[in-house]
Amino acid sequence: MLAVRGLSHSFTNGTETTPVLQQIDFEVEAGGLVSLLGSSGSGKSTLLNLMAGLMKPTTGSILINGEAIERMNENRLAEFRRSQIGFIFQSYELIPHLTVRENVELPLVFQGVRPKVRREKADSLLTRVGIGDKGALFPSQLSGGQQQRVSIARSLVTEPAIVFADEPTGNLDTKTEEEIIALLLELNGTLGLTFVIVTHELEVAKRTRRVIHLRDGRLVEDRRQEVTPP
Ligand SMILES: Nc1ncnc2c1ncn2[C@@H]1O[C@H](COP(=O)(O)OP(=O)(O)O)[C@@H](O)[C@H]1O
Ligand SMILES: [Mg+2]
Secondary structure (H helix, E strand, C coil), X not given: CEEEEEEEEEEXXXXXXXXXXXXXXXXXXXXXXXXXXXXXXXXXXHHHHHHCCCCXXXXXXXXXXXXXXXXXXXXXXXXXXXXXXXXXCCCCCCCXXXXXXXXXXXXXXXXXXXXXXXXXXXXHHHHHCCCCCCCCCCHHHCCHHHHHHHHHHHHHCCCCCEEXXXXXXXXXXXXXXXXXXXXXXXXXXXXXXXXEEEECCHHHXXXXXXXXXXXXXXXXXXXXXXXXXX
């Protein structure tokens, strides 16, 4: 499903080149859920952005369903990202002047889906993530946890192959964090969707059956574990 092969990445600033990721290799099977654990600055967001096709690696390859995304031209990559990749941000990134339902519909607007179909899909996903009664409200009228549920619904509305989440509970209190992680685990189980969840919190990583640990841009551990119930 997802394969990362010999991936390295450096940022260049003037004459200075800083290696941020070095020789990363791993695979995630279809329907798998992995947490990518590491302290701040270890390269998690860079790796996630590379896997989501938001930037191109210095060397190495990222395959999603057998296709090397770094080789795609701009149009193909944009289309691929719109249809195959879901992304969940720490700060939700909802559009404040659109209603909750319109936020969830937005990726389908870009795909040219008819309003009636968009609306049905958005409402069905809002129900699925537990806020079916909030569609007509604006994001600012919701709690942080509810806003992240909207963002999760939006990430799923195009029926992507894989969903990347960058510190999805980073702005939430412990109880809400637990609820959001439980929701992601449930969606992974019931929809068979593939998830990669970036976190710097051991508590989050403890809930997933596989943990990939990054330290200073290197993959230092790829562990399978029994999950700890909340
Ligand atoms: N656009 C950039 N230009 C230069 N350095 C960057 C850029 N983005 C990230 N970095 C550096 O790369 C390292 C890893 O950053 P990041 O991937 O954001 O780590 P994490 O998400 O684990 O906190 C950090 O040292 C950071 O300063
Ligand atoms: Mg980060």
